[in-house]
Amino acid sequence: MGNRFNSQSLILVGCTLFVLYLAGIPLLMLLYGSIRSAPIGEPGAHFTFANYVKAYADKEFYLLLLNSVYYALGTCTLTFLIGTFLAWVSERTNTPFKKLFMVMSLIPFIIPGILSTISWILLLSPKIGLINIVVKEALGLEAAPFNIYSMWGMIWAESIHLYPLVFLLMSAAFRNMDTSLEEAALTAGSSTVQTFYTVTLPLMRPAMVSVILINFIRGIEAFEVPALIGVPAKISVFTTKIFLAIHQFPSDFGLAGAYAVTLLVISTIGVLIYGRITRKEERYATVTGKGYRPRVVDLGNWKWLTLAISFLIFLLAVILPIFVLLWSSFIPYYGVPSWELAGKMTWGNYHYILNYPLAATAFKNSFYLSVGTATLVMLLTSVIAWITVKTKLPGRAFLDTMTFIPIAMPGIVLGVSLIWVYLTLPIPIYGTIWVLLLAYMTKYIPYGIRAASASMIQINKELEEASFTAGGTWFQTFWKIILPLLMPGFTAGWIYISIIALRELSTSILLYSYNSTVLSIMAFDLWEGGQYTYVCALGVLMVLMLVTMAAIARKLGAKIGIAE
C-alpha cells in the first residue's frame, strides 16, 4: 500500500544525501587534504600539520591576511556608501528622475565581473587608461593621475561592481520602514536630527550591518579583480594566493588547502554573524509589516545636487564601462576614442572570436552549464523548499542548514575542495564539464533555495491538499500544482542563477580542462594574452547571450505558471 508519509520521508532522505554529496563531501575533503603531506593518491602520503606550519610561519601569510582584510573592508565601506546614498535618494527624497535609478542599478548585475574589471583597467590603467589619458591631456599633467594597479584601484573596481546589491537591499529597508515611527518621534517633540539618531538609525541598523557583512564576505571571496589587477600590481590576497599555489609548477596542493581552510574560516565567521543578524532583522520586519508610504524629504534646490551625484555614479558604474567595452570591441587595436580610430571601426574582433578554435566549445559549454545548472538547482531547491516549508518531517531543519553551507565557501575554495574530491573518489569526471556542473550546483543552491522558499511560503497549503483529495499522487501534485504556482520564484531564481553561472570564473579556473573550457575562462586567457579588443568583443557577446536567456526565461515562466 502506498504511503504518502513514507514517500515524503524518502524524498527528504534523497535530497539530504544529495546536498551532503554536493556540499558536505567537498568540505570534508578540503579539511582532509589540508592535513596530508602529499596529494591524495600519491604513495607515502601521511597526516601532517606541515602545510599549516608552512603557511602560518611565512611572513607573507600575515601580509596576505592584512591585504585581504584591507581589501574587503575597503570594498564593503565604499559599496555601502554608494549604495546607501542611492537608495536614500531614490526612496526618501524628491530627487528628479529617481524612477530610472532601479534600472541603472540593475544593469551592472548583468555585466560579468571579469568584464567590469577589464573595463576599469581600460579606463584607469596608467598607460592605456582612457580617463587617465583624457585628464592628463586636459590638465597638462606629467604623469597619469590614477593608477588602477593599487589597493585603492582594486577596491574601486570591486565596489563599482558590487554596489547594486547594497542599493537593492537598502532600498528595501528604507521602503519597509514604518515611517509613522519617525512621525511619532517628531510629534513627541524630537527634532529631525534627533529623530534620525534615536529612531531611524536604530531601526535601520540590522539592515545596514547585514549589508556591510555581505559585502565584506564578497570582498574576501572576490577573485576577478585580485587576479586581473592585484597580480600584476603584486598585491596578493588569499584567493589569488590559492590560485597561484595550484597554478605554479609543481602545484602545492597542501599549501593551497591550508590557505583555503583559513579563508573558509574567515568567511564562515562572517556568514554566521550575518545569519544571526538577519534572523533579528526578520523579527523587526514582522513587527513592522509592509505597505507604508515612505516619508519623502523635500530637498529644495539640493535635489539638483543629489541628482548630479547620482548621475555621476551611474556614469562611472554603467555608462563608461559599457562604452569602453563596446568601443574596444569594434576597433582594430586598443586606443583612445578619436575620429581617426572611429573610421577604422570593424567587425573583425567579432569574426576573430567566432572563429577562435575554442569558441564553439566555450559557447556550448557555457550555455549548457548555465541552463543546466539553473534548471537543476531550481528543481532541486523547489523540492527542498517544499520539504522545509510545507512538511513537518523531522530532519528538515538539518536539510535547510545544509543548503546554506555553500554560501560560506568562496569559489576558489570550492574549486580546491573539488580537486581533492574527484582526484580521490572513483568517479571519473575530473576535467569534464560534469565536474563544473556539480561545482556550479553546489555554489548556487543557497540562491535557489532563497527564491524557492520565498515563493513556497506564499502558496496556500490547501492548494496542494486539494490535489491530494482529488486523487493526485505526490509527484502529480508537485508537477501539476506546486511547480506552476511556484513559477514566479522559480523563474526569478532561474534567471539569477543562469546569469551568475554563465560568468563564473573563480571555481571554473581550477577545474576546467581544454574540452570543458567556458566563456569566462576564454575571456581570462585572451586577457592574459594581451588581446584586449578580442576580450571586449567576447564580453559583448556574453552580455547579449545573458539578456536573451533572461528574456526567454521570463516568457516561458509566465506561460507555464501564473503570471506575476
Add this chain to the structure above:
Amino acid sequence: MAETRDMVQIESLEKYFGDEKERVHVLKGVSLNIPEGSLYTFLGPSGCGKTTTLRCVAGLERPDGGKISIGGQTVFASGERVYVPTNKRPIGMVFQSYAIWPHMTVAENVAYPLTIQRKSKDEVKRRVSEVLKIVGLDGLEDRPAPKLSGGQQQRVAFARALVNEPKVMLLDEPLSNLDAKLRVQMRSEIKSLQRRTNITTIFVTHDQAEALAISDQIAVMHGGVLLEVGAPHQLYTRPKRRFTATFLGLTNLINGKVLEVDGDSRPGKMQTKKGVLSFIPAPGLKKDQAAVISIRPENIPLHKNKPEGLENVVDGTITEAIFMGDSYQCKVAVGDDIVAVHTHPFNTVSVGEKVYLHLDPASCNGLPADDKEGVDESNMGD
C-alpha cells in the same frame, strides 16, 4: 445502527499536535458513525477538533490512534498499521479557501481529478460539463480561475469535489469566506445539492445557525471530545449536555441540586435559589447531583399578573427591554440574577415593570452541572 448503512465509521480517534516538549491533545477518543446519504455536521468552537477530525477522514492528518473506515474499507487503523493515503481515498473535499488553482481555467480545475487518472478526453469533457451544470456554472468552462467571484469559486470547488463521484464529500467551513447574504443562499444550495446527489457529506462549521439549518445530524464537539450527536431539532430543544445548550443559541442557566428524578421521561424536581422547579431531566441525571436548568429566552411567557394554577412561576423586574422588530428582548432581574426573555412585540413592556415568568417545566431541561468539557457559561441571560 438501524436500517441505513454507515458510510463513515470513526472509532476512538486520538490525535496530538506539537513536539515532545509541547504536546497538545487535540482529539480525545472521538467515535462516531455517519449514515449513508446523510448531511452530517461537526459543530464546535475553534480548537474543538472538528477540522482535525475531518482532515483525519481525508488522510491529510495522520491520527495517533483509533480507526477510520469509509464505505466499509478501513482507511486507517493504528493497531493494524493501516494507512490509506489521501489520494487513494474515495473522497471529494471543499476547502475553506476553496483552493481553486489559479493557473488553470474552470474546466481544467474541475477536470483535474479525471485527467490525473488518464480518463479519455471525451469522458472528461462529458463529466465536466455534467457537474458544471449541476453547480450552475455551465458556460464558464474557459474562464481563468482568478477571474471568478467568491461564490463562483465555491461552485467550482464543489464541482471539482463531485466530479469523481466520491463516496464522501468533506466540506471544511465552506461558507465562512462568503458575505452574509451569499452565505444564506449557498447554504440552501448545498443542502439541495446534497439531496439531489445523495452523497454522504460531512460539513464542518462553527456557526450554530448554519448547522441547524443544513444538517440531518449534528455532532457537537468541544475540547477534542464528541459531546453528543443528534438531529438539529432534538439538540436545540432537548440538549443532553450543558455545552450543547449554551452553544446552540441563547439560553438561561439556573443552578441547583436534583431533589427527585425518575428516569428521563417524567419531570423531576430541583432545588434552586428561585425555589423548587420542575424540569425534564437529561438521561442519567441522579438524585442529589449538582445540575442546571436550561431554558431558552423565547420559551418564557411573560405575565403582568401572577398566573394561577401553573408550576415554576417566578417574579422579577424588567431592567432592560430592547425592541428588535420581531420581538422585545428583555432582561428580567429575578433576585440576584438576570433572566433573558424574548417576548412577542405586541406585549408592550417597560423598564421597571414587575412581571411574572412562567418557566414551563416542558421547556426546562435539567442538565448535569459538572460538565467538565463544557466551558462554564453560567451567565444568566446575556
